[in-house]
Amino acid sequence: xxxxxxxxxxLSVNMEDILFEGLWEMPNGVSLNSYIIxxxxxxxxxxxxxxxxxxxxxxxxxxxxNIAPExxxxxxxxxxxxxxxxxxxxxxxINSNFKVVCSKKSAELLEAFYGHTNNVTCVTxxxxxxxxxxxxLKFVExxxxxxxxxxxxxxxxxxxxxxxxxxGSFGKVTKSNYDDELSDEEIDFYEREAVRYYSNxxxxxxxxxxxxxxxxxTLPIKIIAPGHGxxxxxxxxxxxxxxxxxxxxxxxxxxxxxxxIWGSMYGMTEKAVQxxxxxxxxxxxxxxxxxxxxxxWGTVLASVWTSTGIILAMPTYEYKMFPPLAAVLEEIGxxxxxxxxxxxxxxxxxxxxAQKELDEIMNKHxxxxxxxxxxxxxxxxxxxxxxxxxxxxxxxxxxxxxxVKG
Ligand code: FEO
Numbered sequence: 001x002x003x004x005x006x007x008x009x010x011l012s013v014n015m016e017d018i019l020f021e022g023l024w025e026m027p028n029g030v031s032l033n034s035y036i037i038x039x040x041x042x043x044x045x046x047x048x049x050x051x052x053x054x055x056x057x058x059x060x061x062x063x064x065x066n067i068a069p070e071x072x073x074x075x076x077x078x079x080x081x082x083x084x085x086x087x088x089x090x091x092x093x094i095n096s097n098f099k100v101v102c103s104k105k106s107a108e109l110l111e112a113f114y115g116h117t118n119n120v121t122c123v124t125x126x127x128x129x130x131x132x133x134x135x136x137l138k139f140v141e142x143x144x145x146x147x148x149x150x151x152x153x154x155x156x157x158x159x160x161x162x163x164x165x166x167x168g169s170f171g172k173v174t175k176s177n178y179d180d181e182l183s184d185e186e187i188d189f190y191e192r193e194a195v196r197y198y199s200n201x202x203x204x205x206x207x208x209x210x211x212x213x214x215x216x217x218t219l220p221i222k223i224i225a226p227g228h229g230x231x232x233x234x235x236x237x238x239x240x241x242x243x244x245x246x247x248x249x250x251x252x253x254x255x256x257x258x259x260x261i262w263g264s265m266y267g268m269t270e271k272a273v274q275x276x277x278x279x280x281x282x283x284x285x286x287x288x289x290x291x292x293x294x295x296x297w298g299t300v301l302a303s304v305w306t307s308t309g310i311i312l313a314m315p316t317y318e319y320k321m322f323p324p325l326a327a328v329l330e331e332i333g334x335x336x337x338x339x340x341x342x343x344x345x346x347x348x349x350x351x352x353x354a355q356k357e358l359d360e361i362m363n364k365h366x367x368x369x370x371x372x373x374x375x376x377x378x379x380x381x382x383x384x385x386x387x388x389x390x391x392x393x394x395x396x397x398x399x400x401x402x403x404v405k406g
Contacts, residue, residue, distance in 0.1 A: 040132025
């Protein structure tokens, strides 16, 4: 338990060795954050879910703060996804009189997931809740960041924005939960984890994210306290600006970076990939290399999101694209990573076919990637194939640099 500011406390629990949403690998874990606001009345904003004995931690925290669980008057549910609301059933066992404050959509989901309908107050933009002692909470609808039910809660006294998933990041919290207590390197770690989180969980909703940033930016924010990751107490603008950039990357020009996504059956395409890695090193451009299916979708997505250039390398497989590459490209398409500069090469045995499937995926998701002419080679790449690939990669790097410099 830590103190965010006078009368506001955080309970944060790290989760590791699980797939987030049953799907996303988290090599560095994630924190789940819950907040307690003490006015004359007490409210809990979001919660930490029931895994890992968390209700006990919550009850211990309440004990430390001399708050009887039965005296908690309000549960504010910014977003109903069970990583934030899964503890309600446990909480109900000890306090049957609390009131839930949430959006209309959250109320519907609360009934659908937990059958909970008692004492639910639905709020909308600019509605307020007075906890006493000047803690007047104001609600802001930020739908589709990333579920349609999402709101943010703003404490007008302290300028604290409880943003739930918005402005969150992966990465477990170890040394401190607050940006003012972390080194630049530690902040960089959470920035990388924010990119992973954004690209995996929020990216498809980049337009609603932009609207949410615009809306929240009208508030006199002093602290951003998200449901995942660290609290931004020293520099809340940093995470707002970072999220603005991540949202903008959806439309195309991102960083001066290249991501290679590749697969190989018997090492023929791999020979050309090794050559491309040397070329990128010579070109001194930042690049990421991901082999599929060995690398998780989440890791691939994180570097695709920040890369302006993408290189796809794969053999033809049963007249189509190497299946793991097709699968990850489908996911990239669903996240709407548009307008990348791209190049494809790879090996085939007796027939091509990868291009047709690649075109289908690009069209299906309206990705509008700008591809250089592909290079395919029969069996192993010959010297002339490697030379041609090298030439294309150099063109790609040059075009990426031109685009980024604008
Ligand atoms: Fe952190 Fe959408 O739940």
